[in-house]
Amino acid sequence: MSKCIVFNNPETGIANMVYPTPEYLTAGGTLEKLAKTIVPKETEFKIVLVSKIKEADKYFRDAWSWNFTDDKIDIGMEKAQDIHMRRLKYKRTLKWKKMGVPQNINAGLDEAFSDTDKKAIKALRKLEGEDLKKFTDPESLKSYSPSYLD
Numbered sequence: 001m002s003k004c005i006v007f008n009n010p011e012t013g014i015a016n017m018v019y020p021t022p023e024y025l026t027a028g029g030t031l032e033k034l035a036k037t038i039v040p041k042e043t044e045f046k047i048v049l050v051s052k053i054k055e056a057d058k059y060f061r062d063a064w065s066w067n068f069t070d071d072k073i074d075i076g077m078e079k080a081q082d083i084h085m086r087r088l089k090y091k092r093t094l095k096w097k098k099m100g101v102p103q104n105i106n107a108g109l110d111e112a113f114s115d116t117d118k119k120a121i122k123a124l125r126k127l128e129g130e131d132l133k134k135f136t137d138p139e140s141l142k143s144y145s146p147s148y149l150d
Contacts, residue, residue, distance in 0.1 A: 007045035081132040
């Protein structure tokens with residue numbers, strides 16, 4: 001069974017996975033030796049089955065941390081909320097582009113827009129006020145998309 005090294009990056013807190021190449025292992029390399037060269041000093045690491053990593057939802061990959069107590073990947077909700085907000089903002093940007101709205105439009109709406117477009121632009125601005133902290137689990141957060149973005 002394939003194994004990898006997992007540790008939490010001391011600078012970011014994000015889980016890092018290191019997968020040895022078959023050539024490295026064939027040449028006599030071990031995961032323990034590799035960990036000594038890759039993992040920062042005084043950083044806890046673990047050698048785990050790759051299947052433990054593959055079962056984790058990659059949507060919030062940059063919010064992963066390794067839970068050494070429960071031997072699994074945890075998703076940090078604060079980071080996950082930031083990731084999801086960036087994705088929602090991207091979705092809004094695409095919608096604005098489709099409408100011909102410049103990204104840096106200020107609060108005063110240009111007369112060139114119809115009343116319908118002005119209403120849609122105001123609705124899209126609501127995204128800034130969305131509170132994603134109300135979502136306490138990754139699945140409900142991931143499935144949330146305000147209706148005005150559809």
